[in-house]
Structure formats: structure tokens, C-alpha cells
Amino acid sequence: MKVGIVGVGVTPFRPTTPDLSWKELMYDGAQRAYADAGIDPRTDVDSFITCAEDYYEGFGIFDEFTPDQLGSVLRPMHTVGGDGIQGLANGFMQIKSGLANLVAVESHSKASDILTFNGIVAHALDPIWNKPLGGHPNYVAGLEMDAFLRASGNTAKDCALVVAANRRAALKNPVAAYGAPVTPEQAAASPALWSPLRQLDAAGLADGCVVLVLASERAARKMEADPVWIRGIGWASDTPSLETRDWATASYARLAAEMAYRIAKVRQPAKAFDLAEVDDKFSYKELQHLEALGLAKKGQSGKMARRGALGPDGRLPTNVSGGSLGCGNVLDASGLHRVAEAVLQLRGEAGSRQLDRARTAVVQSWRGLPTSTGAVAVLGVGR
Amino acid sequence: MKKVAVVGAGMTIFRRRLQETGKELSFEAARMALDQAKMEIPDVDAVVHGTGPDAFDGVHMKGEYLLDGSGGTRKPYMRVYTGGGTGVFSTIAGWWHIASGLADVALVVNEEKMSSCLPHPQSVFANIWDPILDRPLKPNLVWIFAMEMNRYMTVHGIPYEDIARVSVKNKRNAVGHPCAQLPDANITLEDVMNSEIMAWPVHRLDISPPSDGAAAVVLASEDVVRKRKLRDQAAWIKGVGWCIDSTMWTDRDLVFPEYVARAAKMAYRQAKIDRPKRQIDFAEPYDPFDYKELHHLEGLGLADKGKAGLMTREGITQRDGDLPVCPSGGLLGIGNPIAATMGIKIGELYWQLTGQAGKRQIPNEVHTGVCQAWGDLMQYGSVVVMGA
Numbered sequence: 001m002k003v004g005i006v007g008v009g010v011t012p013f014r015p016t017t018p019d020l021s022w023k024e025l026m027y028d029g030a031q032r033a034y035a036d037a038g039i040d041p042r043t044d045v046d047s048f049i050t051c052a053e054d055y056y057e058g059f060g061i062f063d064e065f066t067p068d069q070l071g072s073v074l075r076p077m078h079t080v081g082g083d084g085i086q087g088l089a090n091g092f093m094q095i096k097s098g099l100a101n102l103v104a105v106e107s108h109s110k111a112s113d114i115l116t117f118n119g120i121v122a123h124a125l126d127p128i129w130n131k132p133l134g135g136h137p138n139y140v141a142g143l144e145m146d147a148f149l150r151a152s153g154n155t156a157k158d159c160a161l162v163v164a165a166n167r168r169a170a171l172k173n174p175v176a177a178y179g180a181p182v183t184p185e186q187a188a189a190s191p192a193l194w195s196p197l198r199q200l201d202a203a204g205l206a207d208g209c210v211v212l213v214l215a216s217e218r219a220a221r222k223m224e225a226d227p228v229w230i231r232g233i234g235w236a237s238d239t240p241s242l243e244t245r246d247w248a249t250a251s252y253a254r255l256a257a258e259m260a261y262r263i264a265k266v267r268q269p270a271k272a273f274d275l276a277e278v279d280d281k282f283s284y285k286e287l288q289h290l291e292a293l294g295l296a297k298k299g300q301s302g303k304m305a306r307r308g309a310l311g312p313d314g315r316l317p318t319n320v321s322g323g324s325l326g327c328g329n330v331l332d333a334s335g336l337h338r339v340a341e342a343v344l345q346l347r348g349e350a351g352s353r354q355l356d357r358a359r360t361a362v363v364q365s366w367r368g369l370p371t372s373t374g375a376v377a378v379l380g381v382g383r
Numbered sequence: 384m385k386k387v388a389v390v391g392a393g394m395t396i397f398r399r400r401l402q403e404t405g406k407e408l409s410f411e412a413a414r415m416a417l418d419q420a421k422m423e424i425p426d427v428d429a430v431v432h433g434t435g436p437d438a439f440d441g442v443h444m445k446g447e448y449l450l451d452g453s454g455g456t457r458k459p460y461m462r463v464y465t466g467g468g469t470g471v472f473s474t475i476a477g478w479w480h481i482a483s484g485l486a487d488v489a490l491v492v493n494e495e496k497m498s499s500c501l502p503h504p505q506s507v508f509a510n511i512w513d514p515i516l517d518r519p520l521k522p523n524l525v526w527i528f529a530m531e532m533n534r535y536m537t538v539h540g541i542p543y544e545d546i547a548r549v550s551v552k553n554k555r556n557a558v559g560h561p562c563a564q565l566p567d568a569n570i571t572l573e574d575v576m577n578s579e580i581m582a583w584p585v586h587r588l589d590i591s592p593p594s595d596g597a598a599a600v601v602l603a604s605e606d607v608v609r610k611r612k613l614r615d616q617a618a619w620i621k622g623v624g625w626c627i628d629s630t631m632w633t634d635r636d637l638v639f640p641e642y643v644a645r646a647a648k649m650a651y652r653q654a655k656i657d658r659p660k661r662q663i664d665f666a667e668p669y670d671p672f673d674y675k676e677l678h679h680l681e682g683l684g685l686a687d688k689g690k691a692g693l694m695t696r697e698g699i700t701q702r703d704g705d706l707p708v709c710p711s712g713g714l715l716g717i718g719n720p721i722a723a724t725m726g727i728k729i730g731e732l733y734w735q736l737t738g739q740a741g742k743r744q745i746p747n748e749v750h751t752g753v754c755q756a757w758g759d760l761m762q763y764g765s766v767v768v769m770g771a
Contacts, residue, residue: 096479121443
């Protein structure tokens with residue numbers, strides 16, 4: 001049983017959304033996806049999934065607040081404490097197991113409601129070993145960037161190229177919150193707040209909601225939809241312990257990719273895809289993830305950035321959407337947004353950022369600080 | 384759809400305050416389940432984790448934090464979360480990891496450490512309400528459950544004694560359970576009825592205690608069961624169902640748990656059960672309050688509407704009755720560490736169906752059992768049907 005994506009809803013991302021509550025934002029994303037798929041959630045969707053974390057939402061139990069605005073009252077619905085692609089994986093499995101034909105997956109960020117974002121991130125650090133050390137939690141990313149650059153031989157200048165490329169690419173994306181003609185020099189000259197990580201190396205927070213509708217092959221045929229197929233999906237976590245994890249190579253991304261490639265029967269990832277959307281919540285993460293996914297050779301991702309191989313006309317267009325640096329960090333909706341972007345590209349509906357001959361895509365997410373959890377999806381159109 | 388079996392289960396003791404960290408509790412339960420399944424971590428393809436509000440432990444992304452203690456390091460690790468419904472729901476998620484063909488062995492670990500929340504875990508429940516419509520009224524959980532219990536009693540004309548009897552039955556059933564927090568061989572109906580009133584009509588002994596604890600089960604595909612010769616210790620998952628009702632509890636008719644009825648219908652359809660009263664031998668419905676056992680029995684279609692109390696009075700739901708209900712001792716007898724109640728629901732079904740329940744073993748032969756958890760804001764039902 002193949003599983004495809006037949007509906008996409010993305011609300012515009014903005015640094016602040018005073019006119020909409022988180023509930024209205026979810027409704028907005030959902031109705032866009034249902035309209036795109038041409039379905040009525042109250043009768044057609046078999047299962048609903050949301051990806052959320054209590055602390056981001058500011059609720060004791062956020063799962064309570066999901067059904068009404070998604071049209072899932074008195075229907076199967078559950079929360080995944082994970083990234084959007086992990087939510088997608090649950091929908092994928094529900095359809096593969098024969099339990100469901102149509103599944104809606106939602107994730108959102110109302111980061112502008114969060115008054116103490118850094119405090120919340122600090123609360124995800126080990127309460128005994130790490131949290132008492134204090135400090136801005138981005139120091140974890142600074143340490144990792146340092147470890148990655150030393151181990152791989154890439155440079156901070158390469159990271160500045162990523163910042164400039166993604167901020168610029170976002171100018172062509174109508175949903176992006178942080179599109180700007182940033183130059184590599186500007187990125188490299190921004191304050192080194194968590195050295196070597198600089199201010200512009202970190203993606204800004206944004207509000208937004210993404211909803212996808214998944215369908216079994218049979219349901220997609222019945223709907224006369226032209227789905228973007230999920231050919232493979234994988235997810236993995238390294239350890240939460242800062243002291244013992246792999247700092248250099250993002251092994252969570254490698255393990256997740258191995259799983260997704262195995263399911264999708266991808267043998268040579270470097271040649272298999274027309275585009276990549278990989279996590280760039282911090283600039284160095286894009287390079288680290290490209291290498292972990294086998295899309296760049298070890299230590300060569302910086303060179304690819306320098307040679308323009310990651311641009312829209314390059315060998316592997318990467319984060320043509322603008323990524324998190326350009327569109328904004330929408331927390332656990334980030335992965336789902338990357339999938340939505342890849343779907344638009346594969347459908348040929350990506351507007352002025354449309355790539356030529358986009359038939360296959362690889363998409364990857366990371367849950368953000370201080371986790372070592374990520375997921376990968378392999379997407380394609382046609383047979 | 385691949386067949387999925389439970390081949391091992393474990394749970395820690397449930398206590399008001401345990402010295403162990405959440406990671407350690409998760410580890411202990413996972414270790415027990417793996418030992419019973421004769422497996423080690425490398426045999427596990429995927430780990431599913433279930434745990435309740437992050438605010439209990441005071442750790443953001445609690446699933447990530449508990450990952451290494453649960454055996455999830457460098458594996459596909461998934462946390463699912465449906466409030467109290469997680470107690471049964473995480474096993475449903477484990478089921479689809481295998482039924483879909485993505486995994487052959489899945490370890491499901493549920494943990495709850497409520498005691499780190501000071502002064503009392505109820506303070507987390509102050510933040511589960513709609514911030515505009517509910518929170519200014521400063522409600523707490525016992526109040527709204529009192530409303531639901533009152534409505535259930537009033538509409539059906541159920542005397543309080545019939546509800547209090549559930550508490551007596553479950554606390555007595557818990558005697559002999561190695562993990563039990565509040566077993567009481569000598570408890571009487573008078574003890575429950577004369578206990579302190581918390582919010583009328585809810586008395587102190589109508590309520591299960593907050594707890595720390597963890598539970599785990601190992602799920603395996605049919606191939607693994609055959610290859611590893613685990614057939615004698617396998618109980619098969621026959622049907623799964625889950626359902627959520629509207630957030631707006633004030634708009635709901637509290638007299639009948641429609642969300643449980645729909646979840647049960649979904650699970651029964653898959654398990655090919657059309658006459659649950661005849662086809663189900665015993666049940667482990669969620670019993671954080673004694674009236675909820677009755678409410679849920681009606682939702683599960685095992686009792687007619689308003690008649691579950693009568694069944695309790697007539698002894699039908701005793702361990703040696705026609706339909707044993709909460710033979711484990713339930714949350715009322717063993718404790719209520721929200722998600723970790725998996726050990727009382729999924730765990731008890733497994734141990735009963737494979738004849739491993741020891742002193743708690745139901746004297747009549749049992750072939751099919753149903754368990755259910757309830758969560759969020761009186762709005763979530765998750766149901767699993769298992770067979771020997």
C-alpha cells in the first residue's frame with residue numbers, strides 16, 4: 001500500500017501574529033489543506049495527528065485543545081511529542097497498517113505567545129547535570145558548531161554563505177518571515193554571541209501552521225488526486241546526554257536517513273534527488289545534515305556551498321524555500337513545512353522559486369536544541 | 384496488516400514518592416519487559432514512549448529526556464501523548480509500528496513521576512483549562528469530576544453505595560499485587576462512604592492516589608513470535624481504537640462517555656466483536672475514580688446505560704464473577720501514575736491471558752479481554768482488545 005500526500009496547507013509565517021490565536025492559526029492551516037485535498041474532515045478523514053509540546057503551548061495537557069479547530073471532534077486524534085515528520089511517520093504507519101485511508105497531520109508554532117523561550121529551552125536540559133550551569137541555551141549550538149567545523153574542516157565562512165543564501169532565497173517565498181538581501185560579509189560580521197556561532201547563524205522564531213493530508217493509494221485514486229508519494233520515512237534519536245552524544249556528525253540524521261533510504265530503496269543518495277530541504281535552524285546544521293544524509297561527502301558540504309552547488313541552479317538545490325533561516329523557525333512545524341515545500345516543488349506549484357525537472361526530493365528535520373532527534377522523508381512523483 | 388503480540392511486560396512498584404529518577408523508572412520497567420521476552424536492546428527495532436504532562440517532571444520535551452532510560456538511544460524513538468489516555472494509547476502506537484511492517488519488535492515504555500511536582504501534582508491541572516473561559520473560575524479536576532459523577536448518578540438514579548462498591552472491590556483486588564500502593568483486604572463500604580468529602584459527591588476513597596512509577600511491554604510480529612518460540616507467552620492484540628471529544632466540556636453531555644463508545648466500536652470492529660457482552664471475558668476499564676469504572680463499562684458496551692452499578696452490586700464484576708472488572712486492583716488499588724497505568728491495563732490483560740497473574744488470576748478461563756484508558760479533559764478514550 002503506497003502512501004501519498006494529497007493536501008497541503010501552510011499559513012504565512014510571521015514573527016508575531018497578534019490578530020490570530022493559536023487555535024485560529026490551526027483552523028487556518030487546516031482549512032487550507034482540506035480545501036487543497038477537496039475533502040470534508042468531519043466525514044472523510046480517518047485519523048488526525050498533531051505534533052506539539054506542552055511547554056511551547058503553555059498548557060498542562062495540550063492534547064485537549066486539538067479537536068475542534070481541526071474538525072476531529074469525536075474522531076480518532078492524537079498528539080505526537082515530536083517533529084512534524086515524526087507525526088507524518090505515524091500517519092504513514094496508520095495507512096500502511098490498513099487502519100486508515102486518509103490522515104491529517106498538523107503542527108504549528110505560536111512562538112510569539114512565548115514570553116520566555118530561552119527559559120523553556122533551558123528546561124529541556126538535564127535538570128541535574130546541565131540546567132544548573134545556567135547561561136543562554138544556544139551555547140549548546142555554539143559548542144556543536146565548533147566540534148563540527150573542527151572535525152569536518154568546513155569553515156565559519158561557509159556557514160555565513162548558508163545564511164546569506166537562505167535569507168535571500170526566502171525573498172521569493174511568500175510565506176517566509178525573514179527574507180532579506182543579507183550578504184555573507186554581514187552574516188560573518190554579526191555578533192559572535194555563542195562563539196563561533198553568531199547572531200545571524202540562528203534562525204529567528206516565527207508563528208505559523210502547516211497541515212498535510214495523507215492518503216492511501218486507493219483513496220488517492222478515488223479522489224482522482226495526483227499525490228506526491230512518501231517513498232521512505234525514517235526517524236532516530238541519539239542520546240539526550242550532552243556528555244556522551246556525537247557532537248560532530250549528527251548521527252540521528254544519518255540513522256534516520258538510513259531508515260528512509262532503506263524503505264525507499266535509495267542506494268546512492270548523492271545522485272538520487274532533485275532537491276533537498278534540510279534543517280537549518282542554525283547555519284552549520286545545514287552543512288552538518290547534508291553530510292549526515294550522504295548528500296555531501298564528509299567535509300565537502302562547505303565546498304558545495306562555495307561552488308554554488310546548493311543554489312537553485314546547482315547540482316543539489318537545497319533549501320530553495322529559504323529554510324528556517326529565511327522562513328523562520330516554526331518549532332516542531334519546521335519539518336512539516338519542509339515536506340510541504342517539497343510537495344509544492346514536486347507538483348510544480350512553487351511559483352517564482354519553482355525548479356526545473358523536480359521529480360524526487362529528500363526532506364530532513366531536527367527537533368532543535370537541546371535534542372538529538374531528527375527525521376527524514378523521501379518524496380517523489382510519478383511511478 | 385501484520386499480527387502483533389505482547390510477549391513481555393514489566394512494571395515498577397507504584398508509590399507516592401519514589402527515590403528513582405524518571406529515567407531510572409523507565410529503565411527498570413523496560414528491563415523487566417525485555418527479560419520476560421528474552422530480548423536485549425539490539426533486538427528492538429523501535430521504541431515508543433508514553434508519558435503525561437511535562438510539567439509533572441518540570442522537564443520540557445520530557446520524551447527526549449526519558450529517551451536513554453527507555454532504551455531509545457540511536458533508535459527510532461517516538462513519544463505519543465493523549466493525556467491519561469496514553470496509558471493504553473502508547474501500545475496502540477506500538478501496534479502500528481509493527482502492523483505497518485516498519486518494525487518487528489517494538490518496546491513500549493510508559494513513565495510518570497508526579498512527585499517532583501510541588502506542592503502537589505494538582506497544580507499542573509490548574510493549567511489544563513481554557514485560559515479565557517475556564518481558568519478565571521479556578522476549577523480543579525475533582526470539581527469537574529464531581530459534576531460528571533453527580534450527573535451520572537442523578538440521570539440514572541444510581542445510589543452512591545453502588546459507586547462506592549467499586550472502590551471496595553478494586554482495593555481488595557489489589558491485595559497481592561506486588562506493585563500496589565493502596566491494597567486493603569479489610570476495607571468496607573462504610574469506610575468509603577464515610578471518608579472525607581472532597582467535592583460532593585466525591586469522597587476521598589473514591590479517588591485513586593497520585594503515584595510515581597513506570598511500565599513497559601514488548602510487542603512482536605507473528606514472525607518473531609514463531610522464530611523465538613514465544614507462542615506460549617504471547618497475547619495477541621486483536622483490535623485498537625481511540626477517539627477524542629470536543630475541548631468544550633461545558634458543551635458535552637457528561638452522562639455517557641461517547642468518546643469511549645466510539646473508540647470501543649473501532650476496536651471491536653477490527654477484533655470482529657459484535658456482541659461485546661458475550662464475547663469479552665474480562666475488562667480493565669480506567670478507574671481513576673470509582674464512578675469512572677461504571678461509566679466506562681457502559682461506554683465499552685459491557686453494561687447497559689445506567690446499569691453498571693447494579694452489576695457491581697450483584698457481584699458480576701468480582702474476580703470470580705461472570706465479567707471480572709479490574710481484576711488487577713485498578714488505579715484505585717494499585718495507584719495512578721497517569722501514563723504508567725499501562726501496567727494495570729495492558730499489563731494485566733497480558734498477564735491474565737497468558738496465565739501469569741498469580742494470586743490475581745481469574746478463576747474462570749479467559750480468552751478475550753478489553754482495556755481502556757481515559758484522558759485529557761474528560762474527553763479521550765483509547766481501547767485495546769487482546770486475545771490469548
